[in-house]
Each structure stands twice: as structure tokens, then as C-alpha cells.
Amino acid sequence: MTDPKRNDIFEDANGVRVAVKQLYPPNAxxxxxxxxxxxxxxxxxxxxxxxxxxxxxxVDNFGSTDTFVKVVLEKEAKSLEEAEAPESTEETSSPAETEELAEKPADDGLRAAAPTRSS
Known part of the structure; x- marks a missing residue:
């Protein structure tokens, strides 16, 4: 491996592991x-x-940001599956229920952003 990249894991002779944060371009x-x-x-x-x-x-490559994003996306996918499951099992709904659903504001896909870690 010639050039270390961000989040690459290296190990020294004593087994101490380090993570690369950044490779600076050559100076003067x-x-x-x-x-x-x-x-x-x-x-x-x-x-x-x-x-x-x-x-x-x-030794290895570790993408902490990718891991964090993957976990968030998996949780969101599960919550969407759970939200869609009851809708697909309903066969018919009463007129009163459809009126209640029509009165609720439509979710345009925008959600409050989850807090992220600062680097």
C-alpha cells in the first residue's frame, strides 16, 4: 500500500492500531x-x-461515516416497512376513516434531520 487514505487502519510492530485521518500534499x-x-x-x-x-x-479500512449512515438507513428502511405493512393488510376502510386521512397534512418526504457527529 503506497498511499494511506482516510480511515485506513495501520498497525505497528507492537500491534498498536492507528487510523489515518488525512494525507497532506507535499510541502515546499x-x-x-x-x-x-x-x-x-x-x-x-x-x-x-x-x-x-x-x-x-x-491492516484494514474502516469507514466510520459509512457505518453510521448504513445504520441510520437500515433503521429508516425498517420503519418504512413497518409503516407500509398495516396499510397493505387493510382491505376496506370506512368513509369516516378516509375523511380523517384526508384532513391530515400530507408528508412530502421531508423529515427532521438527525443530529450528526462533527468531525
Whole structure:
């Protein structure tokens, strides 16, 4: 693995795992820095790319944002399935029920956004 990417997991000789946060483009001297953090703490660390490759080897890729989004989408899909299930089992409805449904405002697909984690 030549260039670490965001959320790649690397491991050193002692088994300490780190997650890459960012790979900076080369500076005026041509040195690229890797911003990373240990999975055991939240302190950001920086190393030149060459030193990073000397100390760490690639192990895995972890997309925390993707995982968070996947969980939210799965929950939303389940809630939509549950909401549609009772509607499909109803065979007929009384005129009073249809009037009540007509009086309710239509859901135009907009929902309150769930709070997200800030990076």
C-alpha cells in the first residue's frame, strides 16, 4: 500500500492500531505528512509519509461515516416497512376513516434531520 487514505487502519510492530485521518500534499520541500490517531486515544499525530511507512503496515479500512449512515438507513428502511405493512393488510376502510386521512397534512418526504457527529 503506497498511499494511506482516510480511515485506513495501520498497525505497528507492537500491534498498536492507528487510523489515518488525512494525507497532506507535499510541502515546499516535497515532504508529505500523514495525520493519524491511535484507536485507543483521540490525540492526533503527524509523521512524514516515509517514516509512517517504515513504522506501520496496512491492516484494514474502516469507514466510520459509512457505518453510521448504513445504520441510520437500515433503521429508516425498517420503519418504512413497518409503516407500509398495516396499510397493505387493510382491505376496506370506512368513509369516516378516509375523511380523517384526508384532513391530515400530507408528508412530502421531508423529515427532521438527525443530529450528526462533527468531525
Amino acid at each position: 520541500l516535497g515532504v508529505s505528512y500523514v495525520e493519524y490517531k491511535n484507536l485507543s486515544d483521540s490525540n492526533l499525530r503527524f509523521l512524514p509519509l516515509e517514516q509512517f511507512h517504515e513504522n506501520f503496515r496496512w
